[in-house]
Amino acid sequence: MNTLQLYRKLDWPLITCYLILVISGWLSVFSSVYDPELSTGIMDFSQRSGMQFIWIVSSLIIAALIIFVINPKVYNVAAWIFYGISIILLLSVLVLGVEVNGSRSWLVAGPLRIQPAEFSKITTSLALASLLGGYNFRLKNLTGYWKTAAVILIPMMLIVMEKETGSALVYLSFTFMLYREGLSGWVIILGLIAILLFVITLTNSPFISITILFSIMVIARGIFTRNLIRHILFLILYLPLIIFSPRLGNLSISKTISHWPLFIWPLIAVLPPFVYHIISTFREKKLYMWNILLSSLAYLILIFSVNIVFDKVLQEHQKARIENLLGITEDLQGAGYNVHQSKIAIGSGGFAGKGFLQGTQTKFNFVPEQSTDFIFCTVGEEYGFMGSLFILLIYTYMLIRIISLAEKQKDTFARVYGYCVASVIFLHFFINIGMTIGLVPVIGIPLPFISYGGSSLWSFTILLFIFIRLDLERWR
Amino acid sequence: MAFEFKRNNILIIGIIAVSAIIAVRLFSLQILDKEYKITASNNAFRYETRYPARGLILDRDGNILVGNETSYDIMVTPYEVRDFDTLDLCGIFSLDPLTVRETFKEYRKNRKRIGYQSLPFVKQISFREYALFIEKSYKFEGFSAVSRTIRSYPCNAGANLLGYITEVDTAFLRRNPEYKRGDYVGRTGLEQSYEGLLRGRKGYNIYLRDVHNKVKSGFADGKYDMDAIPGKNLISSIDAPLQKYGEDLMKNKAGSLVAIEPSTGEILTLVSSPGIDVEKLASINKYFAELVKDPLKPMFNRAVMSPYPPGSVFKLVNALIALQEGVIDTTSRYPCSMGYHIGRGVACHAHPSPVNFTQSIMMSCNAFYCYAFRNIMDNKKYPGIASAFNKWREYVTSMGFGEKLGSDFPSEQGGTLPDVSTYDRIHGKNRWSSLSIISLAIGQGEIGVTPLHLANFAATIANRGFYYTPHIIKGVQDTLINADFSQKHYTKIDQEHFNKIIHGMYLAVNAPPGSGATATRAAVSGLDICGKTGTAQNPHGKDHSVFICFAPKDNPKIAVAAYIQNGGFGATWAAPIASLLVEKYLKGEISRKDLQEYVFNGNTIVNVPR
Known part of the structure; x- marks a missing residue:
């Protein structure tokens, strides 16, 4: 196959997605800095829209270099x-x-x-x-x-x-690639359980977290022993006892039996089945039991250290952002300001949006970091649900396309690289859009291809186009 | 089976699931939730900005240096203006009817651009004008009064430090898009350095408009309004009464007076004279042209910007270096016959000869320092003059000279300190010797230091060898800022040498009259002031009068530098002024009333060439 024929095989769907995202990014950047009083048009190079144009053109040159030269x-x-x-x-x-x-x-x-x-x-x-x-x-x-x-x-x-910290989190996304390459799926599940327990401990109490952890443990044992139904029945009977155990001491019947201190009662009710369960898990003498016991132990440590981690390890602003997301505190003036304003901007977009340059939340500078981390607000406000959904679909399609192309690679190098690209773009996309609509805490990372900024646009362009170029090689 | 639970497919399902969650969330935000619809039909809403109160600037004891006062601006919404009686309006605000007509012509020309916006029409009207306007406002549709805060200055002190605020102009707006037309911004001094903290954040009220664009009511009882967040208060290190006293002392004199607390580096007083009067600060626009034209440059902060020759004060620097290098010691004695007569020569005043080390400081002998300086430069330890000079320069910069100290003054300058290339340029490479640069021995020649440098040097001596970067802001509300300011900067001179020069400085002030000591005029019994005079020759007429000092000798509380342009001998003006300031700070009152009278009545500004 000669070179010309080879280039016919370029993956145009991916390139089209890229161009759509980059151009809608440019328009949104222009919108977010647009000031009807001062504006001198989208090509004003003293404004961010003009600069973004320079970044886009240089990105296209870089992309061409990657495809045709290197x-x-x-x-x-x-x-x-x-x-x-x-x-x-x-x-x-x-x-x-x-x-x-x-x-x-x-x-x-x-x-x-x-x-x-x-x-x-x-x-x-x-x-x-x-x-x-x-x-x-x-x-x-x-x-x-x-x-x-x-x-x-x-x-x-x-x-x-x-x-x-935000950029560092992105590196966790390589777990997805590793999962494809053979890493046990339990790693991801264990990670998700950790996040779940962390959130529940913060929003509710360690007690509820431990109850949930215990249930998960029992169900996991049920799955491994292929005896799920019996374990679930056990849970249904046992859970109410656990849940009400803190109040047992207050019942009149317990008071008539004895005047033991209040905390004894819950222990009497809860401990025996708990201990029995642990001992019987031990008796099985299988590898999985060690896994269950060790991970439970790790989770217990996590649950009891949540408050310490939260108070000592995290920085003040990170703490505030998480508390705000979980609704522990509502501080619309301080930590919650960005997200609140961002939700107003997106929410006010309605079904079809207000139209290009018609956003009002942007014009009053209500959303900080409008053109970088919070660029999705502009999309949401000016193009509404339809526009947001469109962008969402483009990303989803792009990610699926990258994964299925990666699967087709004969070369492990190209496949793994493809999965890395998908993982990185996915995490940025999820966290960035997630934070603008209040799904994840505010973490300052850009929206790929759309956010203002040269470093970010260049790096995503290079990331993607190396893959597109590698993909060509399989036709040789 | 076409579809299998292979891992790639599980990942794809994961991606689709996440996208679906986002889509559902978007659906609920944008379609279902009514809470976020407040701006959906934004034509029906009118946002009115709520301006935050700018942060206060306090002195070290909590006295307000810069406060806020309410003032009113008249705003106009050209779109809403109907025919009105121009003369009546002009009568209220004493405006020229012609310019008003011009303004409206301008509005008509730009009506597309202006749209429904309100523009400032008259700014900072008096309360009387405001009352008159409110009474008649029904006649002027489209005009409204907006209250905002302007700066007020309850202590008449420190105008040059505080700086002023002005309304933003178009050039500034283009560079700083986060500001809007009509906002104020700090342009000099503290107002500029700490703009980000002082500014606060604007809020808004949302009002409903009806179809005729009339404002009907607040929207949803103000549920979605945003409160303005006031700016943070700054706590400065300035001692307001001392600053005021310093400014009184410096009246009718050109120069600077700087006082530092040596144990912290906090600036207690910083006077640049002639300066701006605080009364002119609040409405700087009115006086701006006049201030800029003044040949004595009141806007120029001499204390941190102006490089002056340090004069004899600099002998202390050379003394320290010579001791550290071991080229003299406290027993060294050198003759002086009215000066040093080798090469170009340096003259000296009449005093007993020969002098020992302590006397050289006490009597400020030029010849002694010519010998000492040549010993440093011609030290056999170094292969040549260039490396000896570099070593000398290293010591000098370690004392803070020749560079910006890194204080929190945006305009701070580093002064000038020559290096080898300077002299290579003047004399030719390798064509200069210790004699060619002998002026440096007595603080003349190619060196320029700011009064802040000198005060910092006095603080360094007071601390026996280290200084904290001088600064004027202690903290913001309850938090301390900038950890750099609590870092000790050590000089390259050992502590013991400082005690030797301090002995000389102590005698320069406290030796009995007739002993030849230069600064006996600065002595205050019980305060143990240690000081050094300087008389700096300069190309601009009469000599500058210089004095640095600190007190008390043990456990010093204050270090002062006074620099009086064209004041003559150091002992004539600088020493009395500095010592009065020290006395005021340490004792709270002045025992030497006649000396105070002498300074208050003194006028050296007449000597300053314009």
Whole structure:
């Protein structure tokens, strides 16, 4: 197949999605900085819309370079060199970086300002692909796990040290790729359970968390022993007892029996079945029982340390954002301000939106970070439910497309890289849109291809187009 | 089976599930939920901005330096204006009817751009004008009065430090889109440095309009209104009564007076004279042209910007370096016959000769420092003058000279400190020697320091070898800011050497009259002031009068630098002014009434060339 024929096989659906997102991003950036009093049009280079145009054009040039000029073999061969360079850049940011909005993540050289954290996503993806795609590499053994974890955690830790917690979270998304490559699905489930218990402990009480943990444990045992129904019956009988146990001491009947201290009663009611359950789990002497017991122990520690983690480890603003999301505190002036304003902006869009440049919430500067992290507000306000749904569908389609293309790769390197791309875009997309509509706490990461900013647009363009170029190779 | 639960498919299902959750949430926000519909038909709503009160600036004891006062602006919504009696309106605000007509012509021309917006029409009207307007407002449809706060200055002190606020202009708006037309912004001094904290956040009220664009009522009883958040109060380190006293002392003198608390680096007083009167600050626009034209430059903060020759005060620096380098010690004695007569030579005044180390400070002998300086520069330890000079320069910068100290004044300047290349340029490479740069020995020549540098140096001596970056803001409301300000900066000089020069400084002030001490005029019994005079030659006429001091000698509470342009000898003006300030701070009242009278009545500003 000659070169021309090869380029006919370019994946146009992906490129079309990319162009739609980039252009709607540009229009939204223009909308979000638009001031009817001062505006001089979308191409005014002193405004963000004009700058975004420059970023878009340069991104297209980069994309063209990746497709037509750079030999795709270089990515696998030089993956570790790129990775090394990005680690050095991340280190140098810690030393030489410039502080912007409380985090030290910008490297400034003359007129050029770059954020190495944005680009290290690409190099980490390449390094992971190269690692997992290597001969002899198996994710099943311990060495494999350690190597993979190190590749992900080194840049992640450096970014945490730059106080860019949001960007660091993105690296957790590689778990999805690892799941495809053979990581046990339990890791993801255990992670979700941890989040669930964390939230319940914060919003309700450790007591309810422990009750839920116990139920999960019983059900898990039921699944493993293939005796689910009996375990569920046990739960149905036993749960009310647990739930009412704190009040047992107050019943008149218990008072007539004895004048023991109040806390004794719940213990008498709850402990025996609990202990019996643990002992009988031990008796099975199977591997899964160790898993269940150890993870339960870990969760118990988590439940009792939630308050400590929350008070001591998290920073003040992170705490405030989580409390606000969970409705523990309602502070519409402070931590809740962004989200509240953002919900108003999106909610006021209604079904069809107010139309291009007609958004009012944006014109009054009500939503801070309007053109970067909260760009989705502009989409929601000006294009309404239809427009938001459209963007949502484009992302969903794009992600599915990347995954199915990745599955078609003959080369493990390309497949793993494809999954990395999908994972990174997915996490950004979910967290960013999620925070503007109050589903996840406010975490300052951009919306791929749409948010204002050169570093972010360039890095997502490079990330995606390397995959599109790699995909061509399978036709050779 | 076409579909299997393979892992790629499970991931795809996960993605679809997440998208579905987002879609459901969007549906409930945008379609179902009525709470977020408040702006859905935004033409029916009118947002009225609520302006936050700007943060106050307090002095170290909580006295208000800058407060707020209510004032009224008249706003006009050209779209709503109907025919009205122009002369009547002009009568209320004493405006020129012609300019009013011009303004309205302007509005008509830009009516598309203006739309329904309200524009400021007359600003900061008096209360009388406001009352008159309210009475007649039914006649002027489309005009309304909006209250806003302007700055007030209850203590008449520190105008140059505080800075002023002005309305934002178009150029500023383009650079800072978060501001809106009609907002005020700090333009100099503290108002500028701490703009972000002082500013607060605007809120809004939402009103319903009817079809005729008349405002009917507040929307939903103000449920969706946003309160303005007032700016944060700044606590400055300034001592307001002391600042006021300093300004009184500096009346009719050009120069600066800076006092620092050595144990913290907090600036107690910083006077730049002539300065701006606080009464002019509140309505700076009115006086701006006049202030800019003044040849004495009252807007220029000399204390942190102006590089002056330090004069003899700088001998202390050379003394410390010479001691540290071991090229002199306290037993060194050098002759002086009315000066130092090698090379170009440096003159000196009449005093006993030869002098030892302590006397050299006490009597401020030029010759002694020429010897000491040449010992530093011609030290055999170094291969040549350039490396000896670099070493010297290293010591000098470690004392804070030649660079910005990093205070919280936006306009702070670093002064000038020559380096090897400076002299290579003047004399040619390797064509200069310790004699060519001998002026530096006595603080003349290519060196320029700000009064803040000098005060900081006095504080460094008071601390016996370290300083805190001088600063003027202690904290914001209850939180302390900027940890850099609590960092000790050590000089490269050992502590013991400081005690040696302090002994000389103590005698310079407290030696019995007739002993040749230069600053006996500054002595206050019981305060143990240690000081050093300076008389700086300059190309602008009469010598500058310089004095730095700190007190008490042990456990110092205040360090002062006084710099009086064209004031003559250091002992003539600078020493009395600085010592009065010290006395006022430490004792609370002045025992030397006649000296105070002498300073109050003194006028050196006549000597200043314009």
